[in-house]
Amino acid sequence: MKFFQLFSRPQSAPAARERLQVLLAHERASAGDSDLVAKLRDEILRAISKHMQIDDDKVSVKMERGAKVSTLAVDIEIPFDAGKKAA
Amino acid sequence: MGKVVVVTSGKGGVGKTTSSAALGAALAQSGDKVVVVDFDVGLRNLDLVMGAERRVVYDLVNVIQGEAKLAQALIRDKRLETLYLLAASQTRDKDNLTPEGVEKVIAALKKTFDWVICDSPAGIERGATLAMRHADVAIVVTNPEVSSVRDSDRIIGLLDSKTLKAENGERMEKHLLLTRYDPARAERGDMLKVDDVLEILSIPLLGIIPESMDVLRASNVGSPVTLADGRSAPAVAYFNAARRLKGEDLPVTIPGEKRGFFGKIFGRKAA
Ligand SMILES: Nc1ncnc2c1ncn2[C@@H]1O[C@H](COP(=O)(O)OP(=O)(O)O)[C@@H](O)[C@H]1O
Ligand SMILES: [Mg+2]
Numbered sequence: 099m100k101f102f103q104l105f106s107r108p109q110s111a112p113a114a115r116e117r118l119q120v121l122l123a124h125e126r127a128s129a130g131d132s133d134l135v136a137k138l139r140d141e142i143l144r145a146i147s148k149h150m151q152i153d154d155d156k157v158s159v160k161m162e163r164g165a166k167v168s169t170l171a172v173d174i175e176i177p178f179d180a181g182k183k184a185a
Numbered sequence: 186m187g188k189v190v191v192v193t194s195g196k197g198g199v200g201k202t203t204s205s206a207a208l209g210a211a212l213a214q215s216g217d218k219v220v221v222v223d224f225d226v227g228l229r230n231l232d233l234v235m236g237a238e239r240r241v242v243y244d245l246v247n248v249i250q251g252e253a254k255l256a257q258a259l260i261r262d263k264r265l266e267t268l269y270l271l272a273a274s275q276t277r278d279k280d281n282l283t284p285e286g287v288e289k290v291i292a293a294l295k296k297t298f299d300w301v302i303c304d305s306p307a308g309i310e311r312g313a314t315l316a317m318r319h320a321d322v323a324i325v326v327t328n329p330e331v332s333s334v335r336d337s338d339r340i341i342g343l344l345d346s347k348t349l350k351a352e353n354g355e356r357m358e359k360h361l362l363l364t365r366y367d368p369a370r371a372e373r374g375d376m377l378k379v380d381d382v383l384e385i386l387s388i389p390l391l392g393i394i395p396e397s398m399d400v401l402r403a404s405n406v407g408s409p410v411t412l413a414d415g416r417s418a419p420a421v422a423y424f425n426a427a428r429r430l431k432g433e434d435l436p437v438t439i440p441g442e443k444r445g446f447f448g449k450i451f452g453r454k455a456a
Contacts (some may be wrong), residue, residue, distance in 0.1 A: 109374025114331050115381045122338050122385060 136159050142172060152176060187218075187298045189291060190430070191320035192362075193344070195336030197307030199328045199365035203400055203410070204423070205304035206234045208324070210409035213268035213428035217299040220259065222290075223273035224316035225306040226282055230274045235262065236407025246274035249286030264412055269298070279312050285374055291319045309339060314347050321350070322358045322430070324391060328365045329377040337361075337386055360391035362426060368441025369397040379439055393425030393438035394419050 123160040146152055157173040161168060186436075192205045202225075209221040223231035226246060237260050243253035248271075254272075262268035270314045271294075274281070293302045305316035317323060323344050327337040341359060350357045363382060370376040383390055395418050405412035412419045418440065429435050 111374050111377050111381070114377050115385070117332055118334055118377075118385055121335065124344070125335075125338065 124145070135159050138170070146174065150176065187295045187301055188321045189295060189301045189303065189319050190322045191303045191305055191317040191326060191344075192324045192326060193305040193313060193317055193340050194326040194333070195307065195313075195340040196333045199326050199333050200236055200362075200394065201307075201326050202230050202406065204324070204326055204362055204364060204394070205302050206231060206409040207411050207420070207423040208427050208430065209300070209302045210235075210262075210265065210268055210404050211411045211424050212300050212302075212430070213262070213265045214411060215427065215431070216267065217431075218267045219271075219300045219302065220269040220271060220294055220298045221304060222271040222294070223301045223304050224282070224312055225304065226273045226277060226279040226312060227275065228306065229275050229352075231271035231304050232260075232270060233407060234404050235409060235427075236268055237262070237270050237272070238265065238407070240262060241272045244272040244274045244396075246277045246281045250281060250285060250289055250361050255290065258319070260301045264408075279306075282312065282315055284315065284318065287315050288319065297376050309343060313340075314343065317344060317348050319349055319418065320344075320357070322360070323348075324362050324430075325386070326362050326364055327364060327386070329367075329371075329379070329382055331377070334377065334382055334385060341386065341388065352406065355376070359388045361386055361388045362391045364394040365396045366440055368439075371439075371441060390437055391429050392422050393437060393440060394426075394438060 139157055142159065143152070143154065143157050146157070152174070158171075158173040160171040162171070187388065192201050192208070194201050205221050209219045213219040221231060221235070223229050224245070225231070229244075232241050240260050243258035245258070245396045246257045247253040248255050258271055260270045260272065262270065271290075291301060303316045303320065306312040325337050325340060325344075327333050344357045344359060345351050348357055361383065364380060366379075367376060371378070379390070379393065397417065399414055399417035400410050400419050403410040406413060410417065411423050414420055415424070422440075425435055425437075
């Protein structure tokens with residue numbers, strides 16, 4: 099490090115490095131997740147349709163990553179007459 | 186059988202086309218028979234960078250659609266008789282690139298050329314995945330800058346999952362080409378360090394290309410930089426990268442620094 103750098107702006111490269119390391123650790127861990135979420139959604143839909151009739155687009159599954167835990171949000175819209183229609 | 190190399194990055198404007206032309210020319214200058222294929226359908230530029238824009242009659246899409254023979258679409262370089270270009274279509278939709286068509290063209294090129302260099306479009310969609318699909322070797326072009334490194338990481342993930350090699354359970358050979366490296370910004374501490382990028386991406390280093398006016402000058406006159414000015418810093422860096430690609434064990438020097446540097450091979454941690 100040059101002497102005058104002691105008085106100049108702090109270097110920005112170390113911050114870039116740290117931010118990238120944190121971000122990529124998350125992104126790599128969740129790389130396979132889109133597949134997982136699709137699979138979960140499929141199986142949930144199948145489990146429910148055994149008991150009642152629901153539309154394919156009424157089941158939404160979302161995965162959100164936190165620092166320590168991830169949350170899975172499942173949102174299912176069931177129509178009034180769902181049970182009656184079931185065969 | 187020739188080697189198929191994909192030059193890829195995820196992010197645009199990092200130097201894929203510049204590097205495809207320069208590495209292709211450098212390999213051809215060493216006597217190998219090389220074809221550089223532009224996969225950027227709709228935004229072709231390789232023809233311009235190689236100075237062949239007025240000689241494109243047929244392109245990759247014409248060949249795939251059966252409107253021209255492969256031999257008719259190959260453009261031989263005016264300066265180097267072992268260097269050829271297969272241009273992308275400027276007007277056709279990229280949906281005209283079919284997986285079967287690309288497979289046939291690549292298979293035919295591999296038979297006659299030592300190197301088939303595929304210049305990938307930016308992004309992670311169809312064009313980019315088709316460009317990498319048949320690769321034996323991948324060159325990941327990265328700038329020492331956060332968004333470029335992140336996109337490269339994503340591309341490395343695709344190389345390890347969406348290519349034929351990956352699907353067959355083989356290991357894809359990947360190399361990092363660090364481009365647009367600015368020694369002044371590195372000295373100020375405002376650019377990611379070479380070691381940092383290598384540690385984060387965990388693939389071996391093929392070379393470091395300095396940010397240079399010589400690259401712009403070369404593209405202005407339509408010549409790969411290794412042909413335009415073979416003694417310029419970026420040309421020397423590309424020549425050395427080409428030698429490493431051919432298997433030579435050559436230390437990498439960081440532009441602006443005297444010390445030599447051996448490309449470290451880090452084990453990439455499985456996600
Ligand atoms: N080492 C370099 N020094 C200076 N300019 C460069 C360098 N490498 C690439 N460029 C310039 O950056 C721009 C984008 O390069 P290009 O090769 O077209 O990128 P990509 O194909 O990845 O989109 C071009 O204007 C090119 O001349
Ligand atoms: Mg390009």
